[in-house]
Amino acid sequence: MAKDKIAKPEELADGINYTPPKKDWFDPKVEFVRGRYNYASTPSGLEYLGLPNPRKWQPDQEDWKLPKDWQKIVLKGFKERLAKFRSFKIFMDICVRCGACADKCHFFLGSGDPKNMPVLRAELLRSVYRNDFTAFGRVLGKLAGGRELTVDVLKEWFYYFYQCTECRRCSVFCPYGIDTAEITMMARELLSLIGCTIDWITTPLANCYRTGNHLGIQPHGFKDSIEFALDDLYDLTGLKIEAPINKKGAEILFIVPSADYFANPHYFGFLGYLALFHEIGLDYTFSTYASEGGNFGLFHSHDMAKRLNAKMYAEAKRLKVKWLLGGECGHMWRVVHQYMDTMNGPADFLEEPISPITGTKFENAKSTKMVHICEFTSDLIYHNKIKLDPNRNNHWRVTFHDSCNPARGMGLLEEPRYILRSVCNNFYEMPEDTIREKTFCCGSGAGLGTDENLEMRLRGGFPRANAVKYVHDKHDVNLLTCICAIDKATLPALMDYWVPGVEVGAIHELVGNALVMEGEKRDTDFRGNRFIGPPEAQPKEGKENV
Amino acid sequence: MSIFYSLLAITVLILIPIVGVGGLGWRYLFGVIIPYAAFGLFIIGIIYRILLWAKVPVPFKITTTCGQQKSLPWIKNSKLEAPPNSFWTAMRMSSEVLFFRSLFRNSKAQLKPGPKLVYGSGILLWLGAICFHYSFLVILIRHFRFFIGPTSKFIEIVSGLDSFFQIGLPILYITDLVILIALTYLLLRRFLSPQLKYISLAADYFPLFLLLCIALSGTTMRYFTRIDIVAVKELGMGLAGFHPVIPDNLSLMFFIHIFLVSSLIAYFPFSKLMHMGGIFLSPTRNMANDNRKRRHINPWNPKVEVHTYEEYEDEFREVMKNAGLPLEKEE
Numbered sequence: 001m002a003k004d005k006i007a008k009p010e011e012l013a014d015g016i017n018y019t020p021p022k023k024d025w026f027d028p029k030v031e032f033v034r035g036r037y038n039y040a041s042t043p044s045g046l047e048y049l050g051l052p053n054p055r056k057w058q059p060d061q062e063d064w065k066l067p068k069d070w071q072k073i074v075l076k077g078f079k080e081r082l083a084k085f086r087s088f089k090i091f092m093d094i095c096v097r098c099g100a101c102a103d104k105c106h107f108f109l110g111s112g113d114p115k116n117m118p119v120l121r122a123e124l125l126r127s128v129y130r131n132d133f134t135a136f137g138r139v140l141g142k143l144a145g146g147r148e149l150t151v152d153v154l155k156e157w158f159y160y161f162y163q164c165t166e167c168r169r170c171s172v173f174c175p176y177g178i179d180t181a182e183i184t185m186m187a188r189e190l191l192s193l194i195g196c197t198i199d200w201i202t203t204p205l206a207n208c209y210r211t212g213n214h215l216g217i218q219p220h221g222f223k224d225s226i227e228f229a230l231d232d233l234y235d236l237t238g239l240k241i242e243a244p245i246n247k248k249g250a251e252i253l254f255i256v257p258s259a260d261y262f263a264n265p266h267y268f269g270f271l272g273y274l275a276l277f278h279e280i281g282l283d284y285t286f287s288t289y290a291s292e293g294g295n296f297g298l299f300h301s302h303d304m305a306k307r308l309n310a311k312m313y314a315e316a317k318r319l320k321v322k323w324l325l326g327g328e329c330g331h332m333w334r335v336v337h338q339y340m341d342t343m344n345g346p347a348d349f350l351e352e353p354i355s356p357i358t359g360t361k362f363e364n365a366k367s368t369k370m371v372h373i374c375e376f377t378s379d380l381i382y383h384n385k386i387k388l389d390p391n392r393n394n395h396w397r398v399t400f401h402d403s404c405n406p407a408r409g410m411g412l413l414e415e416p417r418y419i420l421r422s423v424c425n426n427f428y429e430m431p432e433d434t435i436r437e438k439t440f441c442c443g444s445g446a447g448l449g450t451d452e453n454l455e456m457r458l459r460g461g462f463p464r465a466n467a468v469k470y471v472h473d474k475h476d477v478n479l480l481t482c483i484c485a486i487d488k489a490t491l492p493a494l495m496d497y498w499v500p501g502v503e504v505g506a507i508h509e510l511v512g513n514a515l516v517m518e519g520e521k522r523d524t525d526f527r528g529n530r531f532i533g534p535p536e537a538q539p540k541e542g543k544e545n546v
Numbered sequence: 547m548s549i550f551y552s553l554l555a556i557t558v559l560i561l562i563p564i565v566g567v568g569g570l571g572w573r574y575l576f577g578v579i580i581p582y583a584a585f586g587l588f589i590i591g592i593i594y595r596i597l598l599w600a601k602v603p604v605p606f607k608i609t610t611t612c613g614q615q616k617s618l619p620w621i622k623n624s625k626l627e628a629p630p631n632s633f634w635t636a637m638r639m640s641s642e643v644l645f646f647r648s649l650f651r652n653s654k655a656q657l658k659p660g661p662k663l664v665y666g667s668g669i670l671l672w673l674g675a676i677c678f679h680y681s682f683l684v685i686l687i688r689h690f691r692f693f694i695g696p697t698s699k700f701i702e703i704v705s706g707l708d709s710f711f712q713i714g715l716p717i718l719y720i721t722d723l724v725i726l727i728a729l730t731y732l733l734l735r736r737f738l739s740p741q742l743k744y745i746s747l748a749a750d751y752f753p754l755f756l757l758l759c760i761a762l763s764g765t766t767m768r769y770f771t772r773i774d775i776v777a778v779k780e781l782g783m784g785l786a787g788f789h790p791v792i793p794d795n796l797s798l799m800f801f802i803h804i805f806l807v808s809s810l811i812a813y814f815p816f817s818k819l820m821h822m823g824g825i826f827l828s829p830t831r832n833m834a835n836d837n838r839k840r841r842h843i844n845p846w847n848p849k850v851e852v853h854t855y856e857e858y859e860d861e862f863r864e865v866m867k868n869a870g871l872p873l874e875k876e877e
Contacts, residue, residue, distance in 0.1 A: 103654065173648060338609070414614050
């Protein structure tokens with residue numbers, strides 16, 4: 001594995017240089033250095049999904065075993081997408097290369113590689129666009145900034161479009177709203193036409209398509225996981241809790257990213273949901289068929305996103321629920337908020353969501369009929385429907401990482417903060433330039449969270465980690481909360497590397513800790529840490545080590 | 547190389563009227579025919595480009611939210627940054643078009659020892675951009691006095707404000723000075739910032755050189771060589787009224803100026819200068835963040851293959867049965 005080769009944090013940071021080389025960027029040659037790219041898709045997943053050109057190959061090999069007419073396929077795909085997506089056409093045409101985006105990308109800030117400046121990432125496609133689809137480019141060629149689509153250009157695309165996490169931070173700063181996520185999505189679609197995709201995306205896709213979730217957990221395994229969690233909750237609280245699965249006629253279908261019931265530290269947030277729903281007596285159900293909120297299809301193509309997302313409405317219809325509730329997840333919410341209704345709606349068989357506990361109408365979700373768990377829980381808290389003891393989180397000094405998609409693809413900024421302020425006493429914001437709409441990505445989103453890509457992840461996550469370090473040094477912050485499954489899976493490694501001593505947790509883990517449940521007997525949080533009680537009950541030395 | 551070729555192109559563009567008017571005396575060609583042709587190209591080109599963009603569908607509502615969404619009634623919605631409806635979307639776009647809202651956010655990242663990433667102000671770019679664009683607009687408005695009969699009140703007011711300080715003779719227009727400074731800044735940053743230099747193409751230098759030469763030739767005529775305003779107005783009104791006449795006392799500098807302007811407007815629709823039109827059609831900025839409230843229709847929404855529940859249950863019926871999960875069909 002690449003891990004042992006990675007330099008120490010100080011050395012890695014010392015090597016970052018934001019001054020680009022003297023020579024121009026037109027030479028597409030890239031070196032596939034281990035630790036900075038992802039492995040190619042294995043054929044089985046592509047075959048299962050019926051995707052083009054499955055074969056055995058790896059990016060660092062000279063021969064990518066491309067189909068004979070690959071160039072034609074890509075250019076045809078390019079042309080089609082220019083005619084189908086106004087975003088793509090406009091973003092190819094209007095960039096003035098003002099450079100406002102250049103130092104806004106976490107991969108540029110962590111690597112100094114000039115082709116990680118969003119403007120240049122887009123120019124990799126734009127140069128081919130100019131060469132093949134504009135009059136100036138056809139006549140003037142390189143002088144007009146045109147480049148021919150060669151194998152090397154294709155390899156360069158693969159390298160850099162799988163070095164973008166589609167976080168959209170650059171699009172906040174662009175005076176024309178050019179969104180690199182959109183450009184990366186197009187580039188990845190073009191690459192997928194000739195089978196140049198990565199395994200960490202396509203294998204989860206195949207799993208999700210078949211079993212309903214990325215991890216490939218079959219229905220009985222899903223049930224086991226839930227029962228395991230319920231047993232844990234019994235041990236922690238002394239309460240016998242139920243969680244219905246595939247229950248027809250339940251009021252709400254609850255969908256979470258699969259890591260929530262299978263991975264740490266997601267799991268503690270999952271316990272939080274279960275405890276909360278038990279306490280308020282929510283009539284809900286899980287589904288095994290739609291047991292994945294996340295949608296790696298978004299990282300592959302619009303079609304794949306649609307094929308996976310279709311399960312949510314299909315299952316809601318089959319189970320005859322009234323509306324959908326979604327767990328803490330980043331790109332899941334990009335899909336649910338910005339794509340689901342368009343792709344697989346209209347959801348006219350569902351009802352406009354109303355909280356059965358508070359009676360609040362979720363007007364903002366009246367067409368898509370899916371509510372974010374943070375909207376749901378903050379509404380409960382606002383209406384005093386649950387009893388909370390924030391002192392139970394006194395062993396945590398908390399900061400909040402806005403996950404890219406809920407922040408910039410949804411505008412969900414205040415709900416999680418409102419919850420945090422209600423469930424814990426020590427909440428500190430990171431510096432202004434690194435939160436809310438300006439939040440920095442974890443560096444591992446959009447399907448790049450693999451071990452083989454670890455060096456690039458640590459580089460991409462550097463700006464986020466550096467902001468955490470600021471509050472860790474200043475306020476002794478020891479818990480980084482977030483509402484995204486990829487964050488929770490990858491931030492722990494990032495913290496270990498850049499800011500040791502900071503753990504990662506879910507918002508609903510802290511909700512679950514603070515939740516005072518009827519008949520409960522507990523003196524530890526979900527991780528087994530003893531509650532330290534109110535400040536006056538704490539030893540004078542203060543700083544508790546967790 | 548990009549700088550060299552852009553300079554070369556500009557030199558050629560300056561030489562053309564020098565040879566054409568100065569050498570060959572083709573005053574009608576350069577004073578009437580070329581400006582008409584360029585203007586025609588400008589209008590037709592812009593319409594063509596906008597239609598080309600507008601005919602491409604918008605399959606998804608991909609608003610970039612830069613503030614709090616409208617959700618629960620007690621949470622304050624940032625209407626301008628995450629517009630809840632079309633009115634606020636229009637306001638958001640106005641803030642982009644009139645005040646360059648997004649560029650105003652610009653910051654500058656620096657890596658300090660520690661390592662410590664700090665984000666300083668990047669406001670200069672915004673300032674340079676706003677100064678250039680507004681000066682350009684005012685200068686454009688001022689120039690209308692050459693094309694219409696008795697000067698309108700509006701142009702008089704704009705010109706009056708522009709010469710507010712009453713310095714020099716002829717009185718200095720503030721925007722003449724500002725546009726030269728702004729253009730020089732915008733050009734210098736492409737030369738001096740290594741990052742900017744790396745990303746700049748000929749298509750970035752060329753318009754700046756062109757605009758700079760236009761501004762320089764214009765200010766030279768106003769402040770130094772003292773152009774015959776009456777003659778210019780005669781030409782301008784002739785052109786505007788489609789009765790073009792070429793007055794005698796128009797200097798060579800004037801022909802250079804008008805040829806560069808013709809080049810600019812002819813080049814405009816086919817270049818990055820069209821960013822002006824593009825911003826109105828940019829899908830991350832021109833749509834409301836009301837995705838879950840109002841369904842957006844994709845006109846080409848494709849039919850895709852899905853894995854149905856029935857297929858799923860067929861595959862997993864046995865294990866589901868053993869796990870006691872409810873089934874649609876027992877067999």
